[in-house]
């Protein structure tokens with residue numbers, strides 16, 4: 001269909017999220033009020049609606065009543081807008097025509113939205129081949145001339161109000177589908193969708209209850225624009241004589257009659273012509289104004305982290321690395337393990353004791369850890385590049401977390417920490433996949449399982465807290481709704497029970513006035529409070545494992561310390577294992593029992609926090625500690641680690657850290673280095689590495 005309509009998606013993308021929140025609605029209302037054209041358009045639409053509703057009262061005559069003594073008259077005292085060739089009152093027909101125009105436009109836009117929005121949601125959310133195939137079909141349908149589609153529908157189904165609405169609705173369906181798909185594509189990358197995924201919500205629930213409410217803004221704007229276009233198309237079809245029959249007063253029909261008798265009564269073209277122009281302009285101006293008002297708002301960005309609080313053995317500054325690291329971004333892979341792992345379809349069989357990692361190191365697999373909440377062995381993640389080559393992002397990582405244990409995963413940006421966590425959660429982004437490994441969660445194998453199975457396990461046993469709580473919570477739902485839904489889904493609680501439990505959870509995480517706060521939206525919480533809410537959500541499932549992914553990086557020092565304290569308290573109370581992903585040595589020092597140091601896709605050292613801080617064995621661990629400005633070592637100039645983490649696909653053949661390591665020899669670069677006795681360094685026994693931070 002050739003009719004194309006554009007809305008500024010990039011600008012619409014963010015602010016429409018606040019649509020339902022009272023303050024955002026107020027902001028939008030204030031902006032609309034400052035646009036005189038939009039206000040005028042709004043009142044015109046209100047006027048048209050009033051005319052349509054009260055047509056029988058307002059019209060001076062029955063629109064089909066003929067006065068054969070007064071044919072084709074111009075404006076007179078009896079007929080203010082004259083009469084047509086049958087002596088029918090033009091004003092009355094114009095008034096009733098308003099009703100037909102609005103009803104047909106409303107019906108067709110509703111039909112188009114009902115068909116197009118779910119289609120766009122499905123394509124945008126599913127992605128992959130569903131999207132590719134579906135989008136091509138949508139493009140083909142959109143390329144068909146709309147008026148021909150409408151004529152074909154009318155020819156097949158006959159002329160009636162419903163047929164007309166369906167015919168026009170089909171023209172706009174693909175417009176809605178394209179818009180919804182585009183916005184969904186960007187929405188599905190948001191953390192609140194990922195949080196819902198981890199909370200184990202069903203795809204249908206996420207699409208319609210989480211994603212859809214965030215699309216309401218652009219859909220309303222699009223509907224307003226389509227409304228005007230629908231009126232124009234309806235008038236066009238009636239003008240051509242293929243719309244409604246002549247007994248039904250329509251503006252297009254009036255225009256058609258007026259053109260026929262233009263020579264006798266030229267005035268007749270003006271009333272329907274002006275009505276069409278004014279109505280179409282009103283809807284277009286209103287849609288544009290609404291778009292501008294909504295897109296004028298900017299969502300609050302996550303707060304910049306300040307410095308770390310005073311931590312054991314450290315002063316109050318953050319690590320050099322963490323101070324400059326960007327916030328993490330996530331995207332959600334819609335692929336299931338079935339389509340994600342074509343060449344490595346299962347975890348290691350029990351009898352396998354040794355593996356070859358993607359980097360070529362022959363590695364002895366650690367024995368499964370009995371009673372561990374999470375036991376990851378030989379986990380590898382690969383990226384399939386568009387050019388067709390496959391590069392490893394994580395290579396042969398082993399990590400176990402016991403009940404009630406907090407284990408840090410520490411490393412510079414790009415080292416693979418998030419990929420590791422996403423692989424555990426089964427949420428790898430598109431084009432990345434688990435290529436090898438075993439992920440035992442509470443004794444259940446998660447590697448290479450279907451998304452359905454993963455959803456059940458995740459929702460019931462794994463909680464996740466992300467860096468930016470305001471992105472991790474849906475902006476259009478109250479926190480109560482977001483807490484209550486997983487409780488009902490996973491715990492089978494009734495609504496009142498779930499509400500009570502939600503109050504308890506908010507109370508437990510330190511949200512004051514929890515009962516009232518249930519009805520508040522995320523933006524009404526401060527960063528620290530929102531993170532507490534996110535923790536409460538993670539706790540809703542009574543998780544055995546909590547993944548805290550940079551959970552305190554966006555918070556100020558005091559709040560950071562409070563949230564860390566809360567996590568530690570909850571660990572004690574719930575006995576859950578915690579995977580604490582961080583750049584921050586201070587966070588590890590304060591909270592973690594053990595930590596794994598990650599570098600360029602590999603875990604290079606694992607140990608107790610005390611051992612790592614006091615007796616680092618890998619040169620990278622040592623260098624990280626030395627580069628920590630919070631270290632107590634009195635130096636004039638802070639040592640830095642020169643160079644940068646090699647990008648995926650550019651890892652050196654031997655030790656990944658060799659080109660930045662002060663101790664590297666030929667032995668380090670000649671062949672891949674396996675993890676032996678918890679350290680990945682060929683010279684570990686020779687080197688006596690000093691702990692810089694104590």
Ligand SMILES: Nc1ncnc2c1ncn2[C@@H]1O[C@H](COP(=O)(O)OP(=O)(O)OP(=O)(O)O)[C@@H](O)[C@H]1O
Nearest residue numbers: 328383393412413414415416417418419429647648
């Ligand atoms: N969606 C993605 N698609 C492809 N490659 C990715 C994607 N996300 C990350 N990578 C790559 O995977 C590697 C590991 O990234 P990852 O995000 O896991 O690092 P990280 O240690 O968590 O870093 P940060 O602390 O900055 O989040 C990097 O080389 C990165 O470029």
